[in-house]
Amino acid sequence: MSTKITIEPVTRVEGHGKVTIHLDDNNQVERARLHIVEFRGFERFIQGRPFWEVPVTIQRLCGICPVSHHLAAAKAMDRIVGVDVLTPVAEKMRRLMHYGQIFQSHSLHFFHLCSPDLLFGFDADVAIRNVIGVAQKHPELAVQGVMMRKYGQEIIKATAGKKIHGTGAIPGGINKNLSIEERDALLKDIDQQIEWAQGAVKLAQDYTVSHLDEALAFANFPSHHLSLVREDGAMDLYHGNLRAIDAAGETVFDQVDYANYTNYIAEEVRDYSYMKFPYIKSIGPEDGWYRVGPLARVNACNFIDTPLAEASRQAFMAVTEGKPNNLSLAYHWARMIEVLHAVEKIQLLLHDPDLQGTDLLLKGDRREEAVGLIEAPRGTLFHHYKVNEGGQVTMCNLIVSTTNNNEPMNRAVESVAKTYLSGQTITEGLLNHVEVAIRAYDPCLSCATHALGRMPLEVQVLDREGSVLDRRATR
């Protein structure tokens, strides 16, 4: 009889996650799965809403990445109101908001979620392998993390207007520019932020290079990579066309208008997970799955158009001799390259007088259907809407970043389980490595409320027939 071992939850990722490891009769890992308890119903919730309020309403979906949803929805609604190209001030304000979001989210992930693993080792006691441990042993890094996160949030506040239900992006443009006072306040700290970002890249790079053997043995598997790129192939986190490459770097498709994404991407439903499994249609569900996020973006682009980040990208690509890097642990290095790119972009934008422009909004001929797409911190984020003549949303389909990374995360968990599980016992070491593998992808599982007293945690053991052999619940 095969046995199913359940680990729940995965600490230090958002929301609720559960890992099941299925053993065969010889106590060998047959398969492993990451189950994400996704809060469903938002697509129905949005139906019937007036389209113009969706960029604000959609932020209720997630308290972790509201800015990404805000901007993806706004991009879709631009097309609904017939606007394909924004005014310079509108596009640049949105870009500033987005780079602020990338900067703060990646910084938080690196310093407060990932750095404990890198600084103390995967097998370190969880009592010290956490953000407080970092604060005690490396206080300068912990402070940097706080201050970088704070800086990104200040950019969001200056561009979106407020932290909850920001309203900066509206269909066809924006509702505010950046005042001179806001600009100067942000410029005051920019040099420090760039210096810290460079330090973060170095930390991630040094770790990866000095632990290359470990990284090669850890959740290392080939995959396709999907991201937006600019028309000239540059990394572009806000806007561009879709590119997919295979594990060797060969193009699967390129410069695809994301409005036509349904011709290229499909979603598979599997019985054990609420979360769908996207794949490249031309390859099929078995082999067409792909990675998104920092690793995929750095792999897929031809270059980065900011000098410091481009130098870092070249060092990154040199490790694999210019071919795509398929190491799950390389996500951290790629993430820090994007932090550096984001803060370089922020600096350029803050010196751009267009941000004080007053031509904020455009209008065009109404459309009934539109897609908005953005490279959110965790990866490609799809928003697809249909709107009736009365201006009400009649259809909403979202493919969030974590969904795009669903199969790779499952593969990562299975790879680690096969390497580190011995017998039927979940050791602390196995648990740590499973967490590290999932955390590399920075999944957002947070479509759940967080109120005091919530966090019901359940542990289950099931036999092959699915009967529960044991169950434990924490508070």
Add this chain to the structure above:
Amino acid sequence: MATTAPSGVLVIGYGNPGRLDDGLGPLLAAALEEAGGWTDVTIDADYQLTVEDAAAIAAHDVVIFMDADTSGPAPFWFEEVEPCASMSFSTHSISPQAVLEMAHSLLGAQTRGFLLGVRGYEFNEFGERLSPNAVRNYREAFRFMEELLRDRRFDEYAKRYAKHSQPLGDDGALRRQT
């Protein structure tokens, strides 16, 4: 790290207003902001507590966290929270105890922290409304906060409105194995 002397009271209401009663915290913050007239009080609202809140906390003498509670006594409870180095289940969001600990250990703050837990009942759907009982609790909590911010008798009120149940926020080590 704190460069200026901390002063005043910071009030942070957090939760998701799009998830029914989970929005109790930010709704209270909005109501207090709208009421206005406070002396040396800073009011903030967010979806959740995050690490950078430590910087704002360090700039104040007292921080009051306001959150929805799924199981505490109605209409609300109010207690002092101690800095605690426990690890959260996730640190894109962080517990009041942990963010207070970060303010103390990283930024050299001595800020005192208090937590207002307002009982909610409905959390598992999307919706921008409070359940009927949560509305009642919200009103009681608002009146309490008005009085608290006016009188500043934190210790007395924390004793009077204590939850009297298991310790708060022990969200570290939340995993089991079988």
